[in-house]
Amino acid sequence: MKKKDVILAACILAIALGGLLFMKTRDHQKGSALNVMVDGELYASYSLDEDRTIRLSLDGGENTFRIENGSVRMLSADCPDQYCVEHAAISADHETIVCLPHRLVLEIRGGEEKDVDA
Ligand SMILES: [Zn+2]
Structure with a gap:
C-alpha cells in the first residue's frame, strides 16, 4: 500500500464516521x-x-x-x-x-x- 492510498483510506473513513455522527445528531434533533x-x-x-x-x-x-x-x-x-x-x-x-x-x-x-x- 502506498502512502497516498493510506491517506485516501483515512479520508474516506473520516468522512464515513462524520456522516454517522451527523445522522446520530439528527436523530436526536429537538422537535418543534x-x-x-x-x-x-x-x-x-x-x-x-x-x-x-x-x-x-x-x-x-x-x-x-x-x-x-x-x-x-x-x-x-x-x-x-x-x-x-x-x-x-x-x-x-x-x-x-x-x-x-x-x-x-x-x-x-x-x-x-x-x-x-x-
Ligand atoms: Zn394509556
Missing part, C-alpha cells in the same frame, strides 16, 4: 411541534415553545399531558395499562408516546432542518 393523533388521524397540533397542560376527552377515555421546556409527558390517563403514563418524556423529532387503549399517539415533529429537507 407536537402532533396529537387519534385513531390514525391528526386531532390537534401544539407548539413545544409554549408550556401548557392539555386534557383530552376521547371516546375511549381521558388523557392529560403536559408540554414543558420543549418536552412532552403524559400526566394521567384512565386507560387500563398505564403504559403512556409510565413512558418517559419525549422531546426529539419522531419520538412518540402511544396510548393503545385510547388509540392515541403523541408524536414530536419538526425541527428547522427537517423543514428544509421537506
Whole structure:
C-alpha cells in the first residue's frame, strides 16, 4: 500500500464516521411541534415553545399531558395499562408516546432542518 492510498483510506473513513455522527445528531434533533393523533388521524397540533397542560376527552377515555421546556409527558390517563403514563418524556423529532387503549399517539415533529429537507 502506498502512502497516498493510506491517506485516501483515512479520508474516506473520516468522512464515513462524520456522516454517522451527523445522522446520530439528527436523530436526536429537538422537535418543534407536537402532533396529537387519534385513531390514525391528526386531532390537534401544539407548539413545544409554549408550556401548557392539555386534557383530552376521547371516546375511549381521558388523557392529560403536559408540554414543558420543549418536552412532552403524559400526566394521567384512565386507560387500563398505564403504559403512556409510565413512558418517559419525549422531546426529539419522531419520538412518540402511544396510548393503545385510547388509540392515541403523541408524536414530536419538526425541527428547522427537517423543514428544509421537506
Ligand atoms: Zn394509556
